[in-house]
Amino acid sequence: MKTINIRINGEAVSRPVDDRLSLADFVRDHCLLMGTHVGCEQGVCGACTLMMDDKPVRSCITLAVAADGSDIRTVEGYGDDPLMREIRRAFNRRHALQCGFCTPGMLATAYDVLSRIADLDRDRIRSELGGNFCRCTGYLPIIQAIEDVHAQRGRSASKSVIQAAE
Amino acid sequence: MKPAEFSYTRAVTLSDALGSFASSTLGRVIAGGQSLGPMLNLRLAEPRELIDVSRLVELRHTRIEGDRLAIGACVTHAEIEDGKIPDVTVGLMPFVASGIAYRAVRNRGTIGGSIAHADPAADWLTTTIALDASLLLSGAAGQREVRVSDFVRGALDTAIGEGEIITYVLVPRLSSAACWGHAKYAKKPGDFAQSMAVAVVDPERRGARIVLGQRAEPPRLMCNTSELLAARGCAPPPPDLGAAIEADLTDAQIEVGDRSMHRAIVARAVQDLAA
Numbered sequence: 247m248k249t250i251n252i253r254i255n256g257e258a259v260s261r262p263v264d265d266r267l268s269l270a271d272f273v274r275d276h277c278l279l280m281g282t283h284v285g286c287e288q289g290v291c292g293a294c295t296l297m298m299d300d301k302p303v304r305s306c307i308t309l310a311v312a313a314d315g316s317d318i319r320t321v322e323g324y325g326d327d328p329l330m331r332e333i334r335r336a337f338n339r340r341h342a343l344q345c346g347f348c349t350p351g352m353l354a355t356a357y358d359v360l361s362r363i364a365d366l367d368r369d370r371i372r373s374e375l376g377g378n379f380c381r382c383t384g385y386l387p388i389i390q391a392i393e394d395v396h397a398q399r400g401r402s403a404s405k406s407v408i409q410a411a412e
Numbered sequence: 413m414k415p416a417e418f419s420y421t422r423a424v425t426l427s428d429a430l431g432s433f434a435s436s437t438l439g440r441v442i443a444g445g446q447s448l449g450p451m452l453n454l455r456l457a458e459p460r461e462l463i464d465v466s467r468l469v470e471l472r473h474t475r476i477e478g479d480r481l482a483i484g485a486c487v488t489h490a491e492i493e494d495g496k497i498p499d500v501t502v503g504l505m506p507f508v509a510s511g512i513a514y515r516a517v518r519n520r521g522t523i524g525g526s527i528a529h530a531d532p533a534a535d536w537l538t539t540t541i542a543l544d545a546s547l548l549l550s551g552a553a554g555q556r557e558v559r560v561s562d563f564v565r566g567a568l569d570t571a572i573g574e575g576e577i578i579t580y581v582l583v584p585r586l587s588s589a590a591c592w593g594h595a596k597y598a599k600k601p602g603d604f605a606q607s608m609a610v611a612v613v614d615p616e617r618r619g620a621r622i623v624l625g626q627r628a629e630p631p632r633l634m635c636n637t638s639e640l641l642a643a644r645g646c647a648p649p650p651p652d653l654g655a656a657i658e659a660d661l662t663d664a665q666i667e668v669g670d671r672s673m674h675r676a677i678v679a680r681a682v683q684d685l686a687a
Contacts, residue, residue: 307449377514
């Protein structure tokens with residue numbers, strides 16, 4: 247057992263854990279944040295993806311002890327973050343989920359893709375989603391949701407440039 | 413699917429890590445854990461001790477050393493992709509990094525860890541052998557340098573010694589006249605390659621190295637193809653390219669069914685040189 251100190255969704259958590267406990271199980275079983283889903287447990291399906299120090303990571307193949315001192319954000323922790331609000335709305339509008347199992351990982355990946363990559367097109371979105379499996383939607387609605395948010399953000403950015411020029 | 417029990421230690425200094433590794437029984441070094449993590453969960457690896465080196469400042473450094481770039485073993489794929497460290501390969505390493513698994517894996521996976529794991533289908537082995545890179549290994553007895561091509565002995569099998577840790581990946585600087593080509597076939601983006609090839613041609617320095625990576629055996633230096641291209645520099649491929657590739661693939665080690673795939677991938681990497 248080792249005691250780890252982590253910030254989860256802005257809250258400091260200090261707790262003794264087994265050395266072999268995964269970050270995913272820590273988040274779910276110790277912090278009772280069930281939004282992080284555990285699928286393949288070998289880093290392939292993407293369902294357990296969450297933000298660690300603002301970067302998406304696989305929580306099923308990250309040890310809780312290795313995350314000591316880090317800042318974790320799970321799907322429960324976005325509050326009224328403006329980008330995540332837009333992503334959620336677009337997922338809703340496009341029916342980008344059915345059973346919802348992959349959705350927390352999809353949202354984390356979408357958040358990362360939209361904030362990291364400026365020149366997004368459909369091919370790039372498809373390849374970026376290669377690490378997140380969805381067995382319901384056939385992916386198209388998810389891709390369209392991300393495209394929608396990207397287009398919307400492009401419009402509002404160019405609008406503010408025009409306003410600034412005026 | 414949970415790992416067998418082990419005790420975990422986070423090393424504070426490199427000598428601390430080498431000390432605990434040398435005195436451990438059935439211990440393993442872990443960095444980003446993107447290869448070892450799945451193996452622990454599947455219980456394909458059951459170490460008694462894990463020594464985490466991922467936050468060692470010594471292994472996160474990158475510096476120019478004469479004609480080479482010394483990349484700290486714990487630099488992540490994402491850091492190489494994003495240009496957070498200098499590039500001496502005319503863009504080859506950032507390009508390769510961007511195609512490793514998925515961003516969430518690249519954020520934690522390290523170059524040293526990937527090479528130490530030595531999955532023959534993984535991107536860094538084939539790439540660093542094409543670049544004729546070496547590794548600096550540190551152990552209780554001191555340091556030694558070994559070429560990546562000599563380090564890899566087979567699938568998941570390396571020449572690493574008892575108690576040794578990869579500390580740096582030493583990449584020779586390509587001249588500005590150099591060009592590279594890359595081709596990879598995987599069943600989906602981010603999957604391990606069924607076949608991949610990296611071609612590096614540097615007319616001013618070390619000639620040409622064309623390397624084929626695949627699942628069954630360590631990356632293979634395509635000798636005939638490399639020789640043919642060394643004579644031509646970065647010019648478009650010669651008509652006898654096919655024969656040279658064929659000559660490099662005619663042995664019992666490669667299954668007949670895979671041969672045409674490898675032929676096409678190597679040819680594509682060579683064509684990519686001129687692109």
